[in-house]
Amino acid sequence: MAQKSWMYSVLEAVQWEMQNDPRMIWIFELTPPVASNPGKPVINLETEFGRKRVVNTGIDENWMASCCLGASLAGSPAATYIPYQGALMPFQVIQNVAGKLRHMTGGRAQMPVVWIIEMTGQTPGFAGQHSCYEEDSYYAHVPGVRTVIPSTPYDAKGMMHAALRSPDPVVYLYPAGLRTLVEDVPDEPYEVPLDKAAVRQEGNDLTIVSSGGGMPEVLKAAETLQGEGMSVEVVDLRVLKEMDTETLVNSVGKTKRLLTVDQSYYTLGPGAEVIARVATEVEGAKYKRVAFPDAPPPASPEMFVWMRPDAEKIAGAARELV
Amino acid sequence: MDNTTKSKTHASESDDAPRSESRRGFLKIAAATGAVVSMSRTRAFANGDIGYHSQELPDDKLIDMYRTALKIRWHERTQADEMLSNPDYRGYNHFYAGQEAVATGICAALRNDGPFDQIDLAYSSHRPSGHAIAKGVDIPKMCAENDFRSTGLNGGYAAEMHLSDPDVGFIGADGMIGPSMPIATGSAFAFRARGSDQVAVVFGGDGTYATPHFHSALNNAKLLDLPFIYVLENNLYHQYAHYSYSCPHKDIANAAAAYGIPSRVVDGQDVFQVYNAAKEAVDRARAGDGPSFIEAKTYRYYNHWGAPGATAGELGAFGYDPLAITSFRPEREVRAWMQRDPIDIARKTLVDWGVLDAAGADAIETEVKAEIAEAFAWAAQQPFCQPEDGLKNVFADGAVPARQFG
Numbered sequence: 001m002a003q004k005s006w007m008y009s010v011l012e013a014v015q016w017e018m019q020n021d022p023r024m025i026w027i028f029e030l031t032p033p034v035a036s037n038p039g040k041p042v043i044n045l046e047t048e049f050g051r052k053r054v055v056n057t058g059i060d061e062n063w064m065a066s067c068c069l070g071a072s073l074a075g076s077p078a079a080t081y082i083p084y085q086g087a088l089m090p091f092q093v094i095q096n097v098a099g100k101l102r103h104m105t106g107g108r109a110q111m112p113v114v115w116i117i118e119m120t121g122q123t124p125g126f127a128g129q130h131s132c133y134e135e136d137s138y139y140a141h142v143p144g145v146r147t148v149i150p151s152t153p154y155d156a157k158g159m160m161h162a163a164l165r166s167p168d169p170v171v172y173l174y175p176a177g178l179r180t181l182v183e184d185v186p187d188e189p190y191e192v193p194l195d196k197a198a199v200r201q202e203g204n205d206l207t208i209v210s211s212g213g214g215m216p217e218v219l220k221a222a223e224t225l226q227g228e229g230m231s232v233e234v235v236d237l238r239v240l241k242e243m244d245t246e247t248l249v250n251s252v253g254k255t256k257r258l259l260t261v262d263q264s265y266y267t268l269g270p271g272a273e274v275i276a277r278v279a280t281e282v283e284g285a286k287y288k289r290v291a292f293p294d295a296p297p298p299a300s301p302e303m304f305v306w307m308r309p310d311a312e313k314i315a316g317a318a319r320e321l322v
Numbered sequence: 323m324d325n326t327t328k329s330k331t332h333a334s335e336s337d338d339a340p341r342s343e344s345r346r347g348f349l350k351i352a353a354a355t356g357a358v359v360s361m362s363r364t365r366a367f368a369n370g371d372i373g374y375h376s377q378e379l380p381d382d383k384l385i386d387m388y389r390t391a392l393k394i395r396w397h398e399r400t401q402a403d404e405m406l407s408n409p410d411y412r413g414y415n416h417f418y419a420g421q422e423a424v425a426t427g428i429c430a431a432l433r434n435d436g437p438f439d440q441i442d443l444a445y446s447s448h449r450p451s452g453h454a455i456a457k458g459v460d461i462p463k464m465c466a467e468n469d470f471r472s473t474g475l476n477g478g479y480a481a482e483m484h485l486s487d488p489d490v491g492f493i494g495a496d497g498m499i500g501p502s503m504p505i506a507t508g509s510a511f512a513f514r515a516r517g518s519d520q521v522a523v524v525f526g527g528d529g530t531y532a533t534p535h536f537h538s539a540l541n542n543a544k545l546l547d548l549p550f551i552y553v554l555e556n557n558l559y560h561q562y563a564h565y566s567y568s569c570p571h572k573d574i575a576n577a578a579a580a581y582g583i584p585s586r587v588v589d590g591q592d593v594f595q596v597y598n599a600a601k602e603a604v605d606r607a608r609a610g611d612g613p614s615f616i617e618a619k620t621y622r623y624y625n626h627w628g629a630p631g632a633t634a635g636e637l638g639a640f641g642y643d644p645l646a647i648t649s650f651r652p653e654r655e656v657r658a659w660m661q662r663d664p665i666d667i668a669r670k671t672l673v674d675w676g677v678l679d680a681a682g683a684d685a686i687e688t689e690v691k692a693e694i695a696e697a698f699a700w701a702a703q704q705p706f707c708q709p710e711d712g713l714k715n716v717f718a719d720g721a722v723p724a725r726q727f728g
Contacts, residue, residue: 030561058532058568059499059560085498125412125470127481129497259728266725288728295716299481300470301412303712309726317728 004185006178008037009153010116013160014079015043016189018053024164025071026054027064027080031118065090065115069098069169072113077164079114084176087117087135098169099144111169114160121263121292122177122213122308124301131297131304133213133263136270139171140240146194147241149173149212153183155238158192166194173240175213175263197244199251203231206322207251208314209274210261211237218261220311225318232318240270248274249281256285257321261314266291288321290314372586375601376594381677387430387593388668388678389686391422394452395665396694397461399637401451401468402624404698406634411702413468415482417624418452419637423664424555424618427596428523429456431604434490441491442604445506445524447555449622450485450495453525458490462697471704478707479715499560500533502526503552507539510548510613521607523551529560531577532568540581540615549607551600552578554617555590561626562646578615590618591664594671621659625651 004012011033018024026033026045033045033054046054057064061082068078082090094115101109120126121133139147146168150156156174163170200215201222210218215236222232233251237243252258258278260271271289278285290309298304376384398419404411418425432442434457446453454464459475467474468482475487486494493509496502506524513520530536531554543550554574558565571577578585584606586599596618603614623638625631631641638660640653672678678686713721 030563056563056567059529060532060534060568062534063532089500125414125481127483127497128479129483289725290728291725293713293725294722295713298479298707298712299484300472300478300707300712302470302707302709303478306709307712307724307726313727320728 001184001186002037002039003182004037004040004153004157005035005180005182006153006156008035008040008043009157009185010160010174011035011043011045012185012187013157013164013189015045015048017077017161017164018045018049021077023076024053025068025076025078027057027067027078028055029057029059029061029064029083029086031081031083032056033081059086061086061089062093066093068113068115069093069111072111072169073109075110077112079116079164081116082118084118084120084132085130087119087132088138090115091138094139094145094169094171095142099142102144102168110167112164112167114163114170114172116172116174119173119175119213120177121297122175124304125299126297127299128296133175133292134265136173136212136240136262136264137268139173140270140273141268142171142241145169145171145241146239147171147173148194148239149175150192150238151175151178151212151215151236153181153185155192155198157185158190159194159238161189162191162194165191170194173212177213178216192238195239195242195244197247198236198238199233199247200236201232201234203233204255205231206257206259206318207233207235207248207255208259208261208318209235209237209248209271211240211270212263214261214263214309217309217311218314221314221318224311224315230318230322237270237274243273243277245277245281248278252278252282252285256282258285259288259290259314259318259321261309262289262291263309264292265294267294286321288317290317372588372598372602374598376597379597383430384672384675384677385686387426387597388672388683389690390430390456391426391593391665391668392687392690393461393694394422394425394455395419396691397451397455397465397697398624400694400698401465402629402632403634405629406632412470413482414628415451415468416449416627417622417629418449420623420659420664421449421555421557421590421620422452423593423596423668424553424590424620425452425456425525427593428525428551428553428600428616429453429458430593430597431600432457432491432521432523434458438488438491439518440520442521442523443491443493443506443509445493445502445509445522446485446495447502447525447527448483448495448497448499449527450482454485454487454492454495457487457492459485459487459492461694462700465697465701466704469701469704470707471701472707472711473704474701477711477715499527499529500535503530503533503535503539504542507543507548507550510543510550511546513549514546519549519608521549521551521604523553525553525555527560528554528556528558528565528574529568530554531565531571531574532560536577537581540578540583540613543613544581544583547610547612549610550613551603551607552613552615554615555620556617557620557622559622559626559651562643562650573617575615575617583613583615585615585617587617587619590620591662591667592671593664593668621656623656623660
């Protein structure tokens with residue numbers, strides 16, 4: 001056990017899986033699989049496993065995603081790190097091939113493949129194409145692909161182990177804004193399930209549901225509200241597909257107030273799905289949604305910061321709801 | 323110095339055969355006999371040589387090219403200095419310094435003034451400020467845009483990576499690698515469909531070779547004989563990786579031959595060489611003879627993004643870039659390329675040709691520095707954006723609802 005950063009925790013899981021399965025491969029472009037952490041050895045997958053198994057490619061995310069799918073179909077667990085610039089370039093192969101393949105083949109296709117897809121949209125000034133956080137909604141819509149979005153280094157490592165061992169294809173969303181988080185993470189391998197939400201804080205007056213890059217601001221807002229005497233339950237979705245309806249229904253069944261918070265666009269964002277699932281199960285609850293407006297993120301920090309959901313806006317919406 | 327010998331061709335004979343069957347046969351004989359023959363308004367050139375079109379340009383056009391290259395250089399240097407020394411400055415750039423001759427030489431061969439349905443269109447990359455200046459974008463407004471001001475070229479919505487000014491045919495920057503190439507062929511398709519002699523040019527780096535878009539653009543441009551020019555600026559690095567990680571060719575122009583597209587490899591540090599290749603390609607496109615591919619060998623003086631490793635007041639970045647984790651450029655490589663500086667080469671050529679003397683060249687540089695300093699000063703006084711305006715420009719009319727407050 002040691003205090004570890006996000007990327008160190010993830011690469012520790014990948015390193016362990018690659019050491020224990022010589023068939024496994026890793027593809028990257030531009031973002032080398034290298035991480036360091038105080039008091040721990042540097043992890044460098046490229047030097048440790050060599051360029052036959054770990055390859056730095058050209059800028060072609062469609063190939064990266066396809067190559068990993070093909071490797072998995074050939075029996076090699078495979079993972080790739082797709083930087084945010086190319087977050088949706090592989091969409092077609094994930095949506096129209098990988099997502100349908102098990103079903104189309106009557107269950108015969110095995111796909112131990114993980115696409116780590118970076119998300120941004122947390123930094124002012126990055127302008128339209130480099131601020132995208134919207135891929136959570138797109139990938140969550142695809143059947144047959146498990147879409148997960150850890151929000152802590154502990155979950156990041158445990159979900160990476162689980163994803164690499166899963167026979168299902170996994171879109172593993174990585175909100176880059178969380179790269180500075182540090183927490184205690186065990187050295188040994190462990191799994192965090194790919195179908196369970198996490199209750200981060202228990203309370204009775206209001207349930208706030210968010211995921212990934214939305215979590216730090218939600219926890220900050222919850223602390224403020226707690227200080228004002230509101231008893232807030234915070235649920236971290238962790239998994240967008242398949243979404244853990246039970247945890248959501250249990251929580252809102254108790255609080256009767258649900259506020260969803262998305263960093264992605266309002267229309268068809270994760271919050272819309274959360275409210276739909278809860279509303280069909282829980283009687284007499286009240287709802288509110290905070291999300292990024294249905295507009296591309298503008299370059300100007302004045303516009304962007306005003307549009308982005310943050311702790312203050314979340315707390316404001318919570319006060320209106322309770 | 324015979325500059326034409328520095329260019330080489332990858333066009334097979336059959337590639338441009340349709341246009342020049344008879345002339346080519348004649349030139350073969352001329353070349354075989356070593357004859358120098360006068361042809362119409364210019365000299366004959368050996369099979370595969372580019373005509374030295376720059377020499378036919380009037381002095382004021384040549385001086386304009388030098389001035390444009392200088393504007394780009396001083397824009398980049400001034401912005402780098404702002405980033406390094408002014409804590410209030412918020413802009414950034416993927417600096418173009420070192421590559422000035424490419425944008426300048428290409429755009430000098432294009433039609434940049436006039437009604438929108440007659441000017442040539444340029445699609446830029448994520449390294450757009452040089453292309454923008456060369457195409458004729460208003461520099462003060464571009465400076466304001468790069469610093470997120472509401473009176474900037476694109477109202478503060480774009481910043482550096484999405485600069486756009488259709489009025490001068492600058493369709494704009496694209497922060498992604500690849501998508502602009504097939505899109506540019508679409509503009510070329512429209513020109514052909516409506517019988518216009520306009521030309522579409524796309525600028526891309528060596529990193530574009532690996533993308534599916536590269537191959538799709540070339541294939542379709544050739545299949546449909548589109549008035550399309552692919553300008554590949556090979557500055558050796560895509561982001562932080564040498565292009566040998568993503569392309570098996572030493573000359574990426576080799577790839578054009580596979581699509582039947584005539585190509586040129588040019589010295590991207592010599593604006594007049596670049597112009598020669600651009601003129602040839604533009605003439606081919608306007609004549610209805612289809613696409614061309616130009617690979618300009620060049621180099622960026624700064625790192626991929628921003629000014630890490632650079633020092634205020636000094637040209638180039640030699641220090642460590644923390645983003646270049648496993649593959650960063652040797653300082654000596656940067657310094658070696660700076661020995662063949664595009665600004666110095668342009669200046670020396672014009673002085674050698676008697677177009678400018680040293681005093682005249684100095685005077686132009688002084689004027690350009692003042693113009694750029696004024697542009698940055700004007701930009702710094704422009705207002706910031708109104709937060710609520712972020713909800714506008716999503717559709718042609720109106721604004722979308724705020725959703726961030728619940």
